[in-house]
Amino acid sequence: MSISSRFTVGVHVLALIELNKEGISSSEFLAGSVNTNPTLIRKIMGMLKKAGLIEVHPGIAGAKLAKEPSYITLLDVYKAVDVVKEKELFSVHENPHPNCPVGRNIQDSITPVLSAAQLALEKVLGNVTIEDILKDIVDKEKFRIVNE
Amino acid sequence: MSISSRFTVGVHVLALIELNKEGISSSEFLAGSVNTNPTLIRKIMGMLKKAGLIEVHPGIAGAKLAKEPSYITLLDVYKAVDVVKEKELFSVHENPHPNCPVGRNIQDSITPVLSAAQLALEKVLGNVTIEDILKDIVDKEKFRIVNE
DNA sequence: TATGTTGTAACCAAATTAAATACATGTTTA
DNA sequence: TAAACATGTATTTAATTTGGTTACAACATA
Known part of the structure; x- marks a missing residue:
């Protein structure tokens, strides 16, 4: 998984939209850098648009950031693209047996730990911005140039 | 995901093997509490056996913990059952375009953040033991009895 | 020897992912 | 106005993973 x-x-x-802010970042242009298809x-x-991170308009080529890159964290992106549902990073087996002391309590006992772990992960993502990246x-580019 | x-x-x-330490925890017994099938x-x-967390023998019914429950962390379990490969909680798109400054650097730039996030999650799991659970x-059972 | 258990392999259905195709909607410009 | 091009969606496909299931070999015990 x-x-x-x-x-x-x-x-x-x-990151690329910002780096290319003077140019036009169409879906085709972006797809070329990522190496995938425009769709x-x-x-x-x-x-990203729905989450208020970029501005883009039907028929008009190119996207722009809707906020300063220092105000967009990786956590914002993570939540925007919906890769992990709220409190559901870990899955728990459904319907443990209620006649067993472990079965009837395990979910309540383990859920706080799982939530804490997920929050710890998200906190790290929340401390890094697009500007940092x-x-x-x-x-890294400067270093590359120096070593050419 | x-x-x-x-x-x-x-x-x-x-947890159930330990709670039932005086009894026999066969795969059928455990499956009943979890509500799944013995296989x-x-x-x-x-x-869990391969990771040295339990002792179990072919043909002999029942499993026992191989260590004290205070020495088994949830991180041990997490690693034992191999739900997430080392450094691969997040997936990264393969082969970004090398002609683009973002494409040729993004993986090296973002990987440390992803690793840190994953480590933060694992650290939380490493601080909780089976004994704690x-x-x-x-x-919770005591509370249940009081409120009957 | 008969019964019951662990240990595997193989197979299935459901869900998810990334990729691909198709097309409606909207904008620009020739 | 018509052609060209962009975004926004819906649908399909193949590959992968997951949880469940069946089958059966290997082992232990009564």
């Missing part, structure tokens, strides 16, 4: 790549593709798309990008763009990419 | 219930079923199984339980038992279950 793995969390859908919609999340990391979403981050890729947002998938448009599906993800739709989710872009800065890192720019740094 | 959701992490397989093998994990929470594994915790259920270990699935045996598959999970095989993983059992204590909580016993507490």
Whole structure:
């Protein structure tokens, strides 16, 4: 099991829209960088738009960030593309037997731990912004140029 | 997407084996409490055995914990049942385009964040033991009795 | 030897994912 | 106005994973 790549593709798309802010970031352009098809990008763009992270209009080529990149966290993207439902990162077996002490209490006992674990993960994502990712990419590019 | 219930079923199984330590915890008995079929339980038992968490022998009914319940963390179970491969909780789109500054750097830029998020989640699981879960279950049972 | 248990392998149906196709809707421009 | 191009959706497909099921070999015990 793995969390859908919609999340990391979403981050890729947002970073590229910002880096290409002077140009036109159409779904085809973005798909080329991600190396997938424009339809998938448009599906993800739709989710990012619904979450208020980008601005994009039917018929008009190109997307722009709807907020400053320093105000968009990876957690925003993660929630926008809906890769994990609220409190459902872990799945729990349904209908344990009520005649057993463990069966009738395990879900209530384990759920708080699972929620805490999921929150810990989300907190890390909430502390990193698109700007952070872009800065890192720019740094890596500089290093590349120095070593050419 | 959701992490397989093998994990929470594994915790259920270990807790019940310990609670029923004076009795015989066969795969059929355990399956009854979890409310699934014995084959699935045996598959999970095989993983728990391989990870050194339980002792169980072919032909002999019943499983026992191989360690004290205070020395078995939920992270041990999580790793034992192999619900998430090492560093692969998040999936990343393959082969982004190398001609794009974002495409050729995004994986290296985002991977450390994803690893940190996964580690944060695992750390929470590592701080809770089977004994903690059992204590909580016993507490809930006491509360139940008081309110009968 | 008969019974019951663990340990596997094989198979199935359901759900999810990424990719692909098709097309309606909207915008621009030639 | 018509042609070209973009977004926004719906539908289909193949691959993968999951949980469930059946079948059966290997082992232990009464």
